[in-house]
Amino acid sequence: MIIVMRKGATEAQVNDIVERVRAAGFGVHLSQGEERTIIGAIGGDRAVLADLNLEAAPGVERVTPISKPYKLASRDFHPEDTLIRIGGTTVGGNDFWVVAGPCSVEGRELLLEAARLVRDGGAHALRAGAFKPRTSPYSFQGLGEEGLKYLAEARAVTGLPVVTEVMDTRDVELVAEYADVLQIGTRNMQNFSLLREVGRANRPVLLKRGMSATIEEWLMAAEYVMSEGNHQVILCERGVRTFETATRNTLDLSAVVVAKSLTHLPVVVDPSHGVGRRDFVVALARAAAAAGADGILVEVHPRPDEAKSDAAQTIGPAAFHQMMHDVAAILQVLGRRLPAAAAVHV
Numbered sequence: 001m002i003i004v005m006r007k008g009a010t011e012a013q014v015n016d017i018v019e020r021v022r023a024a025g026f027g028v029h030l031s032q033g034e035e036r037t038i039i040g041a042i043g044g045d046r047a048v049l050a051d052l053n054l055e056a057a058p059g060v061e062r063v064t065p066i067s068k069p070y071k072l073a074s075r076d077f078h079p080e081d082t083l084i085r086i087g088g089t090t091v092g093g094n095d096f097w098v099v100a101g102p103c104s105v106e107g108r109e110l111l112l113e114a115a116r117l118v119r120d121g122g123a124h125a126l127r128a129g130a131f132k133p134r135t136s137p138y139s140f141q142g143l144g145e146e147g148l149k150y151l152a153e154a155r156a157v158t159g160l161p162v163v164t165e166v167m168d169t170r171d172v173e174l175v176a177e178y179a180d181v182l183q184i185g186t187r188n189m190q191n192f193s194l195l196r197e198v199g200r201a202n203r204p205v206l207l208k209r210g211m212s213a214t215i216e217e218w219l220m221a222a223e224y225v226m227s228e229g230n231h232q233v234i235l236c237e238r239g240v241r242t243f244e245t246a247t248r249n250t251l252d253l254s255a256v257v258v259a260k261s262l263t264h265l266p267v268v269v270d271p272s273h274g275v276g277r278r279d280f281v282v283a284l285a286r287a288a289a290a291a292g293a294d295g296i297l298v299e300v301h302p303r304p305d306e307a308k309s310d311a312a313q314t315i316g317p318a319a320f321h322q323m324m325h326d327v328a329a330i331l332q333v334l335g336r337r338l339p340a341a342a343a344v345h346v
């Protein structure tokens, strides 16, 4: 249930409702908007809440059930867009967030070279996996903690915050020590223990959509993270499995507009995994910006043919620069901004 307070309801009135809702056995989440406060009553017995007759309490405008199975992630509970600060950029508002870098951390020099390349090209954050979820156990699995150290060095050198995947509950603490954003991969979108664990970490979470997940399942995964207290969740559409074989996945841009209508959380797009082919990545990045995504996560490598993972979908410097140019032009038409990277030049 949500209890929507009137405009101008006092703090004492809000506190009174919060106490009564808690005493009735509900968990309480407050959403303090610019105009009004919304109190989310989570769990508990609805009948008990109904008996409290909160509609009649001073300061209350209305009490309504949240019909969606996700509550904290729902726009009903939090009508305004959630803004998440990452490094010098605000994700989820008018500014468009660009995260770029190689699929995996391949080594120190390569990562530093890639970090400088994407920083100079205008990216706001660096991506690269130290722990890689590979379909084959014989493929390159990532450098693990050594890779995390290189990521931290790349951040120190370029000023770019770092987005990297965590695959295992046992690694969350370790990855959170190095990363600015914890990425949950498509294959782990319904790894509920992992979702709960990152929900207890003090880092924003980038939650990839499961490759066969519905939008509702994706939002329920976000709800798992949020229900542990971490409300800093960024959703990432990365393509879904369909009958199509011409592309690696089918990038579902309709999911961006649908998800943004259902949730206040930022929604970004990964055109690289979304299409799986280098020659189509720039066009889909443009389409993501046009569709109203809050940003893109894109695989970029100084020499993409040499990439140790996902080479076929990784773009090189020229395509990256073209992409940034095109995306900026589209954002301008839409009255949005591609902020200058807040990077430190070293």
Ligand code: PEP
Binding pocket: 103, 129, 133, 184, 185, 186, 187, 208, 238, 273
């Ligand atoms: C990645 O970003 O490199 C990755 C493994 O993504 P996904 O989980 O979407 O396949």
Ligand code: MN
Binding pocket: 103, 104, 273, 299, 309, 310
């Ligand atoms: Mn990849």
